[in-house]
Each structure stands twice: as C-alpha cells, then as structure tokens.
Amino acid sequence: NQPCTQLGFRDLGSRRFGSVGFLKLDQEKFGKWGCCGALLAQRATKSVEDEKPVDSPGENNQTQIAPSTGFHRDLNSLPKPLSAANLASSPSDGSKVRVAYQGLPGAYSEEAALKVYPRCETVPCDQFEAAFQAVELWLVDKAVLPIENSVGGSIHRNYDLLLRHRLHIVGEVQMVVNHCLLGLRGARKEEIKRVLSHPQALAQCEMTLHNLGVVKVTADDTAGAAQIVAADGLRDTGAVASARAAEIYGLDILAERIQDDRDNVTRFLILAREPLIPGTNKPHKTSIVFTLEEGPGVLFKALAVFALRDIGLSKIESRPQRKRPLRVVGDSHEGSAKYFDCLFYIDFEASMAEPRAQYALGHLQEFVTFLRVLGCYPMDTAL
Numbered sequence: 001n002q003p004c005t006q007l008g009f010r011d012l013g014s015r016r017f018g019s020v021g022f023l024k025l026d027q028e029k030f031g032k033w034g035c036c037g038a039l040l041a042q043r044a045t046k047s048v049e050d051e052k053p054v055d056s057p058g059e060n061n062q063t064q065i066a067p068s069t070g071f072h073r074d075l076n077s078l079p080k081p082l083s084a085a086n087l088a089s090s091p092s093d094g095s096k097v098r099v100a101y102q103g104l105p106g107a108y109s110e111e112a113a114l115k116v117y118p119r120c121e122t123v124p125c126d127q128f129e130a131a132f133q134a135v136e137l138w139l140v141d142k143a144v145l146p147i148e149n150s151v152g153g154s155i156h157r158n159y160d161l162l163l164r165h166r167l168h169i170v171g172e173v174q175m176v177v178n179h180c181l182l183g184l185r186g187a188r189k190e191e192i193k194r195v196l197s198h199p200q201a202l203a204q205c206e207m208t209l210h211n212l213g214v215v216k217v218t219a220d221d222t223a224g225a226a227q228i229v230a231a232d233g234l235r236d237t238g239a240v241a242s243a244r245a246a247e248i249y250g251l252d253i254l255a256e257r258i259q260d261d262r263d264n265v266t267r268f269l270i271l272a273r274e275p276l277i278p279g280t281n282k283p284h285k286t287s288i289v290f291t292l293e294e295g296p297g298v299l300f301k302a303l304a305v306f307a308l309r310d311i312g313l314s315k316i317e318s319r320p321q322r323k324r325p326l327r328v329v330g331d332s333h334e335g336s337a338k339y340f341d342c343l344f345y346i347d348f349e350a351s352m353a354e355p356r357a358q359y360a361l362g363h364l365q366e367f368v369t370f371l372r373v374l375g376c377y378p379m380d381t382a383l
C-alpha cells in the first residue's frame with residue numbers, strides 16, 4: 001500500500017508544488033485559461049489566536065494545454081476567477097444566489113451547492129478560508145463546505161474555521177458521493193500507475209486503490225485532480241473524481257463507484273452572514289461550540305443537559321484550543337498535571353425555538369467558560 005504523500009510528485013513534470021507537498025494549482029495557468037481558475041485569492045486573515053470575540057475564551061510554470069485533451073465545454077462558459085481586485089465590488093446582481101465552494105468546477109462541493117440551490121451561480125474558491133471570506137465580504141451570498149464524511153470522518157479544518165469566522169450555519173445537505181476513476185481519453189485502467197485526488201477522496205477509495213497498486217498523490221480537490229490529468233496529458237495518471245468532472249475536463253470514466261463503502265455520504269454545511277430564525281415546522285438541528293470549566297465529570301454534566309431533556313446528539317467533535325492548548329491542574333507542592341484543553345462542537349437535535357433547547361443551553365452555561373451557537377437549521381432528512 002503506497003502512502004498518500006509526496007511520492008510521485010517528482011514524476012509529474014514541471015509543475016510547481018506547494019510547500020506542504022500538496023499539488024498546488026498554478027494561478028498563472030488559471031489566469032491564462034480564464035476558466036476553471038476561479039480562485040479567490042486568499043488574504044491573510046486573523047487567526048483564532050488574534051481574535052477575541054466578546055464571548056470567546058481568547059481565542060509557474062505555465063503549461064500549455066495539450067490540444068488532444070479535448071475539453072467538452074467552452075472554457076469561457078466556466079466561472080471566471082475571483083481575484084483581489086473583486087474584493088471591493090458588490091457581487092450581487094440580485095437575480096441569482098451566489099454560492100462559494102472550495103475547489104474547481106466539477107468538485108463535489110459544487111454539486112452539493114447545486115443540490116440545495118439548483119439555479120444558483122457557483123463560485124469556486126481555492127481554499128476553504130476563501131469561501132468563508134467570500135461570504136463575509138459580500139462577494140457571495142452563501143458558502144457550502146464539507147464537514148464530515150461517513151467513511152473519512154470530520155473535516156477538521158472547517159470546524160476550526162467555523163469558530164474563527166463569524167458566519168452562521170443556515171442549512172445542511174447530505175450527498176452520496178460516487179467516485180469514478182478518470183483517465184485520459186482512450187487510456188486503459190491497467191495503464192494507470194498513480195492516482196491524484198483530494199485526500200478525503202483517496203481515503204474513501206483506499207481499498208480499491210490499494211488493489212490497483214497505484215501511487216496516491218494528493219490534490220487540492222477532486223476536480224482539480226481531473227483538470228491536471230487532462231491539462232498535462234498524463235496517460236499513466238488517473239484522478240478520483242465525479243462523472244461530472246469527467247465531462248467538464250474531457251476525461252474517460254475508467255471505473256465507477258470505486259469508493260470502499262457503497263453508502264459513501266458527505267455532509268455539507270451552508271453558511272451565511274445572517275442566522276435563520278429558528279422554526280418548529282420541521283425537524284431542526286442546532287450546532288454549538290463550547291469550552292468547559294475545570295473539574296471532574298464536567299463533560300458528563302455538559303452532555304447530561306441534553307439527555308435530561310430527551311434531546312439527541314447527532315455529532316460531537318473536540319478540537320484543540322490553539323490559544324491555550326495545555327491546562328495545568330494542581331498546585332506547586334503536590335505537583336501538577338497537564339491536560340489538553342479542548343473546544344467541543346456538538347450538534348443537537350432540537351430547534352432553538354423549543355423551550356427544552358433554550359433550557360438545555362441555559363443549564364449548559366453552568367459548566368462552560370465559553371459558548372457560541374453556530375446555527376439552528378432544518379435537518380436534511382432526504383437521504
């Protein structure tokens with residue numbers, strides 16, 4: 001089983017790679033193509049360490065497109081890149097919802113956005129953070145971001161960004177993700193020696209890729225992987241991506257449904273500048289984040305506030321508190337113990353319009369040092 005690392009990068013031609021070893025898509029190339037680039041340039045932002053919310057705990061190489069790659073769609077019909085120059089202008093023409101997502105056209109996140117807002121204008125961003133910023137800066141109305149997958153688990157980066165930014169969760173959408181192995185037109189599965197994709201997608205196809213004996217190489221997103229294979233004419237390289245990406249980038253589908261678990265579901269969050277007014281007309285979920293007081297059994301007591309009121313929890317996630325990662329307990333005479341201090345993220349199955357949810361949060365206040373409601377939104381019960 002080949003590790004999902006920089007292995008094989010060297011073989012991928014003249015491409016420039018990002019310092020962390022991810023395949024970094026070339027901005028100049030996107031500019032040149034004027035199509036799939038659509039990258040909102042990422043500005044330096046305040047880190048959670050810099051931020052002190054009132055209730056917070058302190059917290060090119062230019063490569064020519066091979067003419068043979070034969071894209072199906074007119075490249076000009078794909079979204080235009082957002083750049084720093086766009087930051088001052090108002091994006092909304094009032095007619096269509098604009099939804100930011102991370103990745104290139106054909107990414108699953110774009111598909112999720114279209115599932116919720118079928119007639120929306122999707123706006124690709126190079127990083128998750130850029131999608132948050134696009135909403136904050138009024139460049140778009142919403143952002144759709146993956147938060148967890150039934151096989152791969154949580155997308156931690158987005159948990160951290162939820163706290164760092166001040167957006168509200170206004171919805172969720174669950175989507176079955178059927179991965180395909182894509183290759184150049186006419187390529188055969190047996191010819192594929194390495195496979196590019198988003199780390200989550202590679203993890204979801206672990207067994208299949210192991211059985212194929214290919215080297216796994218990470219890319220920024222699944223559609224970006226498909227684009228590299230197409231643009232560089234890499235005959236021995238496949239991409240794990242969607243059937244839609246195959247169509248957009250003019251690739252063949254060499255194998256379908258290659259994920260290890262047939263029911264491979266990713267849950268995405270919809271973020272907006274304003275919160276939803278909580279309703280009771282349909283089942284709702286509320287997402288919160290908190291830090292706990294010191295003391296024995298405090299987490300147990302915190303969770304009990306929901307159990308006592310028959311409120312189910314659909315998710316619990318803990319993340320390190322970067323401002324204060326270690327908590328020292330004890331005194332200098334008897335010695336002290338150091339604990340990792342955590343932020344707890346919980347999704348509970350009730351609406352903030354329900355008294356039992358309000359009482360539960362009131363009760364929870366007794367045990368927390370910080371509490372923030374990230375959003376209250378209708379549950380996606382469609383799957």
Ligand SMILES: O=C(O)C(=O)C[C@]1(C(=O)O)C=C[C@@H](O)C=C1
Pocket residue numbers: 102103106107108109110146149155177198200201220221222223266
């Ligand atoms: O790369 C993409 O196409 C994405 O939309 C990202 C992403 C993820 O981060 O989980 C979304 C859905 C799948 O689970 C695989 C990848």
